[in-house]
Amino acid sequence: MSQIVVEGLTKTYQIAEREPGPWGAVRGLFRRRYRRVVAVRDVSFSVESGELIGYVGPNGAGKSTTIKILAGILVPDSGRCRVLGRVPWRERVAHTARIGVVFGQRTQLWWDLPVIESFELLRDIYRVPETVYRKHRDELVDRLELSPLLDTPVRQLSLGQRMRCDLAAALLHGPAVLFLDEPTIGLDAASKLAVRDFLWEINRERNVTILLTTHDMDDIEALCSRVIVIADGEVFYDGSLEGLRARVTNERRLIVDLEDPGLPLRVEGAVEIQREGHRRVLSFDPTKTPTPLLIADVTAKYPVRDLFVENPPIEEIVAQLYRDRER
Amino acid sequence: MSGFRLYWRLIGASIRAQMQYRASFWMHSVAHLVDTGLEFLAIWALFARFRQVLGWTLPEVAFFYGTINIAFSIADAFNRGFDLFGQKVRSGDFDLILIRPRSTALQIAAQELRLMRVGRLSQSCVVFGWASWKLNVLWSPEWCLLLLWTLLGTVALFYALFVLQATLAFWTTETLEVVNAVTYGGVEAGQYPIALYRPWLREFLTYGVPIACVNYYPILALLGKPDPLGAPLWVGWLSPLAGMAFLGVALFAWELGVRHYRSTGS
Numbered sequence: 001m002s003q004i005v006v007e008g009l010t011k012t013y014q015i016a017e018r019e020p021g022p023w024g025a026v027r028g029l030f031r032r033r034y035r036r037v038v039a040v041r042d043v044s045f046s047v048e049s050g051e052l053i054g055y056v057g058p059n060g061a062g063k064s065t066t067i068k069i070l071a072g073i074l075v076p077d078s079g080r081c082r083v084l085g086r087v088p089w090r091e092r093v094a095h096t097a098r099i100g101v102v103f104g105q106r107t108q109l110w111w112d113l114p115v116i117e118s119f120e121l122l123r124d125i126y127r128v129p130e131t132v133y134r135k136h137r138d139e140l141v142d143r144l145e146l147s148p149l150l151d152t153p154v155r156q157l158s159l160g161q162r163m164r165c166d167l168a169a170a171l172l173h174g175p176a177v178l179f180l181d182e183p184t185i186g187l188d189a190a191s192k193l194a195v196r197d198f199l200w201e202i203n204r205e206r207n208v209t210i211l212l213t214t215h216d217m218d219d220i221e222a223l224c225s226r227v228i229v230i231a232d233g234e235v236f237y238d239g240s241l242e243g244l245r246a247r248v249t250n251e252r253r254l255i256v257d258l259e260d261p262g263l264p265l266r267v268e269g270a271v272e273i274q275r276e277g278h279r280r281v282l283s284f285d286p287t288k289t290p291t292p293l294l295i296a297d298v299t300a301k302y303p304v305r306d307l308f309v310e311n312p313p314i315e316e317i318v319a320q321l322y323r324d325r326e327r
Numbered sequence: 328m329s330g331f332r333l334y335w336r337l338i339g340a341s342i343r344a345q346m347q348y349r350a351s352f353w354m355h356s357v358a359h360l361v362d363t364g365l366e367f368l369a370i371w372a373l374f375a376r377f378r379q380v381l382g383w384t385l386p387e388v389a390f391f392y393g394t395i396n397i398a399f400s401i402a403d404a405f406n407r408g409f410d411l412f413g414q415k416v417r418s419g420d421f422d423l424i425l426i427r428p429r430s431t432a433l434q435i436a437a438q439e440l441r442l443m444r445v446g447r448l449s450q451s452c453v454v455f456g457w458a459s460w461k462l463n464v465l466w467s468p469e470w471c472l473l474l475l476w477t478l479l480g481t482v483a484l485f486y487a488l489f490v491l492q493a494t495l496a497f498w499t500t501e502t503l504e505v506v507n508a509v510t511y512g513g514v515e516a517g518q519y520p521i522a523l524y525r526p527w528l529r530e531f532l533t534y535g536v537p538i539a540c541v542n543y544y545p546i547l548a549l550l551g552k553p554d555p556l557g558a559p560l561w562v563g564w565l566s567p568l569a570g571m572a573f574l575g576v577a578l579f580a581w582e583l584g585v586r587h588y589r590s591t592g593s
Contacts, residue, residue: 093429097428106420117343121340125333125429127328
């Protein structure tokens with residue numbers, strides 16, 4: 001059975017508009033004008049146990065709204081949704097005891113207290129039995145390398161350290177499903193890697209189902225077997241990363257480092273799109289020009305130091321997808 | 328862990344957090360003490376000139392002043408979470424409360440105990456002690472019980488006003504000074520017997536925001552003073568219930584507010 005089932009989820013916000021001028025505020029007290037903004041429209045998907053899914057889209061596309069509905073924070077206007085068999089907004093308390101949520105921009109730790117105290121408070125809030133708590137805590141401290149941080153007040157932690165602590169905080173009660181809203185936002189490269197490695201591990205080893213939103217396509221590329229792309233509140237792609245690429249373009253890239261930097265690189269069935277020192281980047285379509293033939297062609301014609309094949313970066317794919325959609 | 332125990336556990340954590348800023352704690356407490364001390368000085372000055380006002384002596388008024396301020400400072404000390412609640416809604420941090428498997432009101436109420444409010448509390452205790460001594464109160468068990476019951480009702484009433492004020496944040500981002508006026512006006516009004524006020528104000532303080540129920544009537548019973556307005560003394564044993572009822576109403580309004588927030592997300 002699916003762990004998360006979402007069917008036809010729709011959520012509209014009413015935004016109060018204030019009339020301009022000094023009388024606007026006064027008039028607003030009596031008569032408000034509202035603008036309706038559709039945050040998510042008819043969103044449907046389902047998630048099996050142990051999946052790791054990237055939820056992608058531009059700002060204001062409805063990613064956070066979806067997460068908030070799944071986390072039991074918001075009630076949708078219409079549509080159905082079950083997470084671990086429960087309707088999140090109807091049984092908020094029972095539901096939130098079984099899930100973990102991390103907001104990249106916020107911390108749920110106690111600002112002025114040492115990290116370990118926050119963990120203990122969360123143990124009591126979530127009613128985690130002491131033995132279970134110890135087991136989870138030790139495992140998380142070990143994996144996220146938190147032991148040097150435990151006695152530090154949260155306000156003294158760097159962003160990367162804080163995010164590692166927040167991840168541990170969200171998992172102390174052993175949730176089966178983890179929702180993450182922009183978990184790598186603002187982090188330095190090393191912290192991003194640490195977060196990604198950790199998510200990968202708990203997904204593989206503890207079989208935690210993960211749904212994460214992100215702007216960082218490297219997160220998606222590193223972690224997610226499945227991607228859901230949303231724009232203007234509607235899902236318009238749900239499938240594998242390869243499928244997403246194939247839908248937009250078949251393009252591959254052959255990166256060639258030539259012995260002679262001065263030489264122009266001309267081969268049939270491929271276009272040079274970038275030239276920098278010894279390096280040339282060729283763009284080609286492998287359905288028309290098979291990759292082995294192209295490589296053979298290049299190495300036959302030119303002295304080559306090194307060469308490798310790449311996919312176009314996922315940012316470009318998604319950007320292209322949005323452009324295609326608007327057209 | 329039960330909700331009650333969790334509440335005190337979180338309050339304890341907030342005290343440990345404040346202890347990180349010891350100097351600030353002492354300075355604020357002293358400032359608060361001086362600030363509220365001046366208030367009582369004004370009342371004293373009034374009575375020094377007139378001896379008594381419409382049949383009420385200074386120790387009697389001091390008894391009113393002491394009890395209402397003890398209750399208010401206790402309610403105020405526990406009020407930090409609701410006091411800062413508007414900010415929590417605007418910044419979206421309320422979402423962090425909603426993702427935890429506990430009552431929202433409990434989590435907000437347990438956010439912080441403001442220790443620095445001991446300034447006002449100790450000052451009102453001194454005034455209360457002086458008044459009790461001057462009035463030769465008995466300190467019998469049932470007297471103490473009624474005193475406790477009165478204070479409890481008053482704390483509940485003020486806390487209810489704080490909860491209502493915070494609840495408004497679910498509907499509007501403007502800071503509504505109306506509730507503040509009622510809360511602080513209520514403290515001011517409760518420092519004197521309502522018999523001194525005009526009828527419309529007396530009615531408002533009895534049936535609207537029932538400050539008289541938790542203050543005037545039980546204090547008459549405590550002082551054994553017949554009501555110049557004619558209510559029998561036993562009323563004072565019942566009327567503090569109004570404070571509890573008011574808190575019940577406020578918590579109900581709070582739940583409506585949470586429901587509104589969750590359906591609008593604003």
